[in-house]
Amino acid sequence: MDRNQATGLILIALLLMGYFYFFAPEPKPSNEQFPSDSLVVKGPAENEEVESDTVSTIEESDSLTNLKYQQQYGVFAAGATGSDKTFTLENENIKVDLSSQGGKISQVELKNFETYYHKPLILLDEESNNFSLLYNDNGRNINLNKLYYTPSTSSNGDTTVITYSLNLAGGKSMKHIYSLGPDSYQVKYQLELKGLSQQNGQLTYIWNDDLKTQEKDLKLSRTNTTINYYLGSEDFDGLSATSSGTQTEELQEPVKWIAIKQRFFVSGLIAENNFSTAKLQTSYTEQDTSKVKNATVTTTIPIADLESGKGNFSYYFGPNDFHILKDITPDFESNLYLGWPPMKWINRFVIIPLFDLLSSFISNYGIIIIIMVLLIKLVLSPLSYKSYLSMAKMKVLKPELDEIKEKHGDDMTKAQQEQMKLYSKVGVSPLSGCIPMLLQMPILFAMFTFFPQSIELRGKSFLWAEDLSTYDSIFHLPFEIPFYGDHVSLFVLLMTMSTILYTWSNQQVSSVQGPMKSVSYFMPIIFLFVLNSYPAALSFYYFVSNLVTFAQQAIIRKFVDEDKIRVIMDENKKRNSNKKKSKFKLRLEEAMKASQQQQQKPKKKK
Template sequence: MDRNQATGLILIALMVMLYFYFFAPKPEPVEEHQKDTTELVEEGTVESVIDQYTPAVAEDSAQQAFNQQKYGVFAKGASGKKEDITIENELVKISLTNKGGKVNKVELKNFTTYYGEPLILLDGESNNFSLLVNNIGRQLNIYDLYYTPAQRTEGDTTVITFNLDIAPGQSVKHIYKLGKETYQLSYQLKIEGLDQYISKENLIYTWDDRLKTQEKDLTMSRNNSTINYYTLRDGFDGLAERSTDVEEETIEEPIKWVAIKQRFFVSGIIAQNSFNKGRLKTSVDPADLSTVKTAQVVLSLPYEDIKSGKGNYTYYFGPNDYHILNDVADDFENNLDLGWPPMKWINRWVIIPLFDLLGNFISNYGIIIIVMVLLIKLVLSPLSYKSYLSMAKMKVLKPELDEIKEKHSEDLTKAQQEQMKLYQKVGVSPLSGCIPMLLQMPILFAMFYFFPQSIELRGESFLWAEDLSTYDSILNLPFTIPFYGDHVSLFVLLMTLSTILYTWSNQQVSTVQGPMKTFSYLMPVIFMFVLNSYPAALSFYYFVSNLVTFGQQALIRRFVDEEKIRVILEENKKKNVNKKKSKFQQRLEEAMKASQAKGKK
């Protein structure tokens, strides 16, 4: 090749390169040229389809092999598109998802949070359900699988079925039913034709629930949240409510139901037969203000029940309301803590029926509380009269009692014996003033349990209290006072002042002296610290009760004549000169003498 030929070839190459650089058509984007499989098949270019999709087929094959290895016979449900289905009635709105065939979200339609937002009892962020089966030696979560949803109605009931058909006669179904005007969601688990692939062991059901903050007072919410349960052998029980430590319990006996209980709301699962056993756990993260508590429920579901079509369960998502809980399951109403007997009996058979009765006629709950106080004080007025009359008698006897103390100042036992003789002569019992007061105490303590748990008060305002179910803060402090808090509750201040006034009124007819007299004034101050963060309804009730009691005593005082009492006591002295001592007085004197002898030794 001479120099001219070489030069020509180089020029031709340059021309070709310049042509392709400046004039050649640019390739169109791949997306514009690609057609779906159907179009390509219809055009008869099957080979090009195979060539174009060979990498995807390889990836799908690898995924299928992976799913087959991981899920075994259940591999058909390993992939799919997530789809949520919502069912609702007048009370609840429940979202179910085809991924897992499980509950995804629950909204209570007639309630809102303290901040006015929709009340979401649980959702995908705060809750996680899993259901493990033993698939030929490996644990498989069937709540990870995808199911085909179907919806139908049975009268007023909506039925959602999530179905995974594995082969003819082999399937897994999750069936949910929601009726009209109910907080209960029926759930049936059916596994058919898979005995050779599932060990005849218990299925492990796990429910992790991060309880969302719904109320103003987080501390009160934490003190009233826990996990309760009911066993067929021992009945109702639960983890410690007020604990901020990790609470955990393993139950090795059949369980009928388990409830994740908050202050005003409950989420629970109830078995038609029973769960074989379970493990429950609660914990608190003090730094997490968005979470009340974290609850974990682990239950064993008998496979034989599910296989035989008896895998029937019921979810309860609703208010912690005594009237509703009473119809859910045995002792399910005990999720509403009404205190120990006798406070529990008083709340259940007296306070709640009275509160409901007044609620039928009065819409303002502040006025209902006032009427409740008046009615209760009216019923207890005979006891109040007896108590005041006893204190008046003791006041009349006070000069003689002081004389005995002074005469036997060096012998306390002798002084007590002489005082008992005086009581016998005049026909007065030193305990007669205490007994009426003690009989009234269970009612006062019953209110201590009733008002903090009463969901009817939630969101109800009265005077300056925007919500009677929480404290009425008239002043927020820039600091926190130990045992008091960072706010000032006006109803608590009024209750404290009225209690001091009531105590002073009692001291006018009381014979109590010394440290006990000072302590009686200290008690209202202690309660001011204790009740500052309690519901406004409770402190308002005690405040009104003090005012009514003060007025009641002023009225009784007008009918109690101390001079007449003195005359009656003097007449009793003459009548009882030769009266024998009662067996109780004899035993009391013997106990005093024994105590005196022991002291001398």
């Protein structure tokens, strides 16, 4: 072996040793099973490799998630994740829970009220209510009420303030600010946007509310539930509450406030600057007794207002009480339906003040109703006296009226002319008995709208009625009678019987004869069906009113002498026998003669 060969062998050996030292393959893992409690220790190199792979996988996953959030939420991607924390605004009237997911109201409880079933009155919660605030970002509608916000609390005197903030890239931000003062049902709400302005951009606000069943009578609740609104032009209106099916209305003009109005409670949203447009809808399913109606409010809010600090709103969650509503915002008290004029004016300026006066020192509402009847009957007693006196005069004239009918037979026109002459001679007007009754009718109809809407009567008992704001039931039927119901209301029965007795009593001094005498008995029967499901307070009022009317007529009867009435009418007949007829009477007689002549003309044959 020469020196060159030896040198080559040494170099090959060194290469093999280096290869096996640096590049030798790792031994395969053994198939031997270790006991579960065996401790396996990994070397530093192995630990580093695993940690590196995990970090790499997490980074890759975070990158995909961030990309997904970026595509879904755009500039708002920073609010896609977070934790949901609940904060509460509370005073002695109301408790409002706020969620950091969405920066929205999640539940409202009215602390001074409960349901008919004696449970806490939850006006809305996350199961029945949903708020959406949609922002259009390059064609994508992003629901800002799905994002997570950072909460903070503060106070301004005796007012608690909760702020939900979301800071975005580039100095952009968004805030929901809520505040609640003491003794208030009104939650102030401020929405702020910074750096998110769009040319002619708008936010779309959607409020979807499945109104919970709170009362005993679901049917009456549905016919008193609707959405009302007040336009920037100062016009109040609303959807029909009594119509069945779906009610929809679109408003293409500024709207000041919108209220989801129930029979006894109101949830409202009020804008300081007006909403641009609004779409309102109510609907319900007859068979679904878990909710009264579904109410959906869709409005648009100019983003420019939110950027300039004009995004000021307020929620009202509270009773449908006239005294509270009138201090909230202009015409908000119109959510309490008091009927059409003049019933509305009577309720607002007479009945409500009287009711408030009596309830300020009397706690029993049944007694209050009795006193109201007595006072109203006392004020109307002059009209009642005139009405009864007119009926007495017609009773005295009845023999002469009957003679006129027999004399002229089927000639109704001639009979009417003779009757008018007789009325003129004796100084009697056939309308004098109707006018006093007509003047009393608005008060009776005013009660028809006042008692079903009076929240003061809610939950108040009297005699056998457990709740004067709903029907009193002494017996539940095993079936339902059409237009009547499945229960028997005792107050309605008493009212019906007293009305029939009152009708019979009036006919003893009335000149009405023939079929009209029988027709007057149908009205009490109709009211038996109509009022059976109405509040007990209403039928009790009508029942007491009938009793007082009986007593009133008994007193009036002592001051009405039919013999004296006959003497006065005979004197009037002598005095007016040669009296010149007035122009009005002459025109009336001429009109009646013309009508008679027209009827007597022979009909032309075709």
